[in-house]
Amino acid sequence: MRPRPPEEEFLVITSPRLAAAPPHENKKPERVAGLLGQEEAGEAQVTDAARVKVLLPYPFAGAFDYLAPPELALQPGDVVMVPLNRRAEVGVVWDEDPALPPEFRTPPSPPVPAHRLKPVSAVLDVPPLPVASRRFVDWVAGYTLTPPGLVMAMALRLNAYDPVRAVVGWQRAPSPPEDARITPSRARVLAAMPEGAAPRETAELARAAGTGAGVLRGMAEAGLLVQVPMRREAAFHRPDPAHPDAAVLSDDQQANAGMLRRAVHERRFSVTLLEGVTGSGKTEVYLEAVAACIAEGRQALVLLPEIALSSQWLDRFTRRFGTPPAVWHSDLGSKQRRAAWRAVAGGEAWVVVGARSALFLPFTDLGLIVVDEEHETAFKQEDGVTYNARDMAVVRARLSQAAILLVSATPSLETLTNAEAGRYRRVTLAARHGGASMPSVAPIDMRDAPPGRGLFLSPVLKTAIDATFARGEQAMLFLNRRGYAPLTLCRACGHRVQCPNCTAWLVEHRARRILTCHHCGHTEPVPPKCPACGAEGSLTAIGPGVERITEEATAAFPEARILVMASDTLPGPHAAAEAVRRIAAREVDLIIGTQIVAKGWHFPHLTLVGVVDADLGLAGGDLRASERTVQLLHQVGGRAGRAEAPGQVLLQTYTPEHPVMQALIANDFASFMRREAEARRPGHWPPFGRLAALIVSADSAEAADETARALGRAAPRGEAVTVLGPAPAPLAILRGRHRRRLLLRTRREVAVQPILREWLAQVQPGRGVRVDIDVDPVSFL
Known part of the structure; x- marks a missing residue:
């Protein structure tokens, strides 16, 4: 704070x-x-x-x-x-x-x-x-x-x-004294400010007269100048809904845009799912709804899952409306945040684009909310106030009598269920814009075409990349894992280097010669010998991260110009904007990235996407593992072939028969989600039931266990209520605190808040023990 x-x-x-x-x-x-x-x-x-x-x-x-x-x-x-x-x-x-x-x-x-x-x-x-x-x-x-x-x-x-200083300027006094002394400096000031001229700020007037602020103060004391309040310029200009550079929409886009405009013109609460294949122009369509909102004299809010995405989005917005919107995210300085907050509160910010926290800005008349990439788990805030910005955006729109658009090529099962039940409207863009076709998707069975010893790229994928470069096109390698390797292992004794504060392995970042924990931020140098047995030169990297894939790609394609896109290499919107510029200018041949590359980018010269480890997201017992993997890989593949040249997606997998892989190969997202819904419905798992997690944390395992067991004994009982746990969390120690989890599951029609409130009232946590509540959990770590 x-x-x-x-x-x-x-x-x-x-x-x-x-x-x-x-x-x-x-x-x-x-x-x-x-x-x-x-x-x-x-x-x-x-x-x-x-x-x-x-x-x-x-x-x-x-x-x-x-x-x-x-x-x-x-x-x-x-x-x-x-x-x-x-x-x-x-x-x-x-x-x-x-x-x-x-x-x-x-x-x-x-x-x-x-x-x-x-x-x-x-x-x-x-x-x-x-x-x-x-x-x-x-x-x-x-x-x-x-x-x-x-x-x-x-x-x-x-x-x-924080204080906002009044803006004042200087003007000629209406009745200056006749005997006032006029020095050369004062004469230059008077010459720079003719009779009837508008007020000028101190720095501006002093610069024009070639003098200092002290001369101006002396002239005021002599009665030659007076200070007057100046009107503060609006922090943001009104976007022009009829700006001449508006994109030309196809007939299908126009029809869908018309439905969205009507939802805004109704000036009442409504929820619409805008579903469209990757590259179908969803952004240009929903910007027409933004234009309608501005024409209605109301404010609009666009939520993006990643700050880095704002660079390319802002360019689109500025081309469409002739001026940039207000921006809200954690990378802004305090002065920028203060200006944006006050502009929103004063009705001067017509459109805000921001991260999830922008929902809490004090809009005076909010007419439209757009949640872009609504399926993204980045909209769930896990620390502090735990909330899902997508779901709370629906509430915000209802309280403001505003329209809300949920936009995605791969909508969440929750949103699809609401649309199919008639609670949400649904508009669909079934084809890519400009005649571009969807990329073909094929598996590379790693059992049949394995990489060489110590390598991670199949020969089949390398051949496809060579062919892409030969055509003068760009390729992408995707691996959702930062750093060089996720595990450092001692070959002598089998010791695994672990975070001292978390039950997590330290990730090697070879370029910086460090081991780091991506959960608590702990960092230490790579040790010269094993911390357990003392063997020298025995530590080896196990598994690949994007740094290791970059090393392999550099050796395999020595002439290629490679760009790495990860949160480590793109720390903010400015770095992302430079990366996009280089890719668009064809200064890059091969892009290697983590999940950040899956989020809405438009790279017209990119035709091949290779997924290094397509099976990665399927491990573990996460309720939404299959759904997330389909969404992520479909979005990654959607970066390919968005212009004239056709696209190709190659999935390196050891389980090509898995339903997730089969859905991606067949490009049949809808059928997969129907099967996913059928699997969840009988057990009343979301979206057909409700979940709430209690996370018990303490400095010692004994204290955490004691409170967790007490919560287990006091757990609510009933036909429509099930409590699972207590059990150690998958991350049993996080930032030095021992963690236990209990999971409450109810039928959809049951409100969990009174149950949780009564449950927690029966247990007094031990000293130093904290019980956090996560209603509608997304992560189960």
């Missing part, structure tokens, strides 16, 4: 509503609390009308009661300063949501006696949180069983209330 600004800084940004306040209101917040403390409050005979609830960004059960000084005229949503213990804290004036489902409500706390209440100290000069934002906070908190203050902190974004 960012350090809080000093209290004096808040006084600079106090609302004009304090102008008529008594003198003591301009003192520090603690002083205000002292002057209007318990004794005075008790003597004032406070009524309920003077009581106000303030939600603070901390894990409290709910809002706190404070006194509302009449001169502040407090309204729900106001961002305020309040005393808390001996500190001054920022919070939001909160109100009750009468429409919040009963199962999301927590029992109210008894009211605090009036004589114990402290007054609100000040109102900050920040746009208030709109009612839809407040209701969204309540809903997310209730659904995920998260303290509402922690959810509100995501909506408030603590740096959004």
Whole structure:
């Protein structure tokens, strides 16, 4: 969390509503609390009308009661300063949501006696949180069983209330004194500012006159200049829905775009699945819905699963509308985030593209939400407030009476089930844009065509890459594993180098000569000898990562220009934009990447995709392993053949008979998902039932086991309820904490929140033990 600004800084940004306040209101917040403390409050005979609830960004059960000084005229949503213990804290004036489902409500706390209440100290000069934002906070908190203050902190974004300095400029005084002394420097200033000229900022005017700011201040003292407030330029320009560079859509695209535009024009809540094969132009189609939203005078939000994707998307948007949108993601600096937050709150940001946290921005009139690549697990936040941005986006749209589009070539089973049940509308783009055809998909049976000893690329794949280069086309190798090797093993004693903080092997990154844990970030140098037996030169890398594949590809194709696309090599949107530029300019022959290459890129000269280990995602007991593997590999393969030249996808696999491989080879995603649904329905697994996980973590295994066993004994029972566990989590130790899991499964019509709340109330976790709740888990680690 960012350090809080000093209290004096808040006084600079106090609302004009304090102008008529008594003198003591301009003192520090603690002083205000002292002057209007318990004794005075008790003597004032406070009524309920003077009581106000303030939600603070901390894990409290709910809002706190404070006194509302009449001169502040407090309204729900106001961002305020309040005393808390001996500190001054920022919070939001909160109100009750009468429409919040009963199962999301927590029992109210008894009211605090009036004589114990402290007054609100000040109102900050920040746009208030709109009612839809407040209701969204309540809903997310209730659904995920998260303290509402922690959810509100995501909506408030603590740096959004930093001071905003007024912009002032200089203008000629209307009646300058006749005897004012005019020096050469002052003459140049007056020459740079003719009679009736618009105000100019200090730096601009001083530069034009070739002088310093001190001369301007001296002229003001002499009565020659006056300072005037200047209008702050809007941070973002309004995108033009009728911009002349709009793409020419096919008949099929036009028909689907028309349906999406009508959904926006209805100005009411609706959910539409936009399903289209890779390369069908889904982005251009849903940008027409964005255009309709802008024409309606409402704001639009587009959620992307990866920050890196924003580079190519922003280029498309700017070509379509003539100006870029507002951007929101974790790589922005505090100044950019503050400007974006205020522009959204002030209605100046018409379109926002961002990561999942953009859902919590304070939109004044949200008319459209687009969730691009809605099937992506990156939309699930696992740390802090645990929520699925795709599902919460549907709630956000309902609260704003907005349309929402869920966009994917490989929709999640949850979304497909809702569409087939009629809860979601469905529009489909069945063909690629511009006459391009879908790539052919073929397996390489690694039992019949194995790579050489110590290698990982089949001769069949290498031959296909050579042929691709000979035609002057680009190829891609995909392996969803970072680093050089996932395991370092001692040949002498069999020791496996493991993370000291997690039950995970350390991954070798040979280029940096380190071993690292991708779960906790622990890093150490590659040891010269085995840490267990001391044998020198006995450590060997087991298995491939993208670095090792790059090493092999460099040896096999020495003339090829190779680019690696992974989170290690593309740390942000700027690096991704440069990579895209190089690929489009044909400065790259072979792209080697992890899952980041599967997410919506358009590489027109790429015709061959080779999947190094197609079986990788099928290991383990994950409920969604097959679904995710089909989605990922279908998306990766969809990068090939998106222009005139046909595409080819080769899957290196040891199980070509597996249903996942057969679905990819036949390009029959729909049939595979129907079979997946039939397998889940009898056991009431999602989306035909509900899941919630309890994750117990502690510094010691004994403490974790004790609380986990107590939860197991108190587990709810019933015909529609099943509890699995407790059991050690697959990552039994994470960041030094021992972890145990319990899984609650219910039928779809059963709300899990009251069950979880009653269950947790029966068990008091041990000292230092934490119980985290994950409603609708995506990961089972």
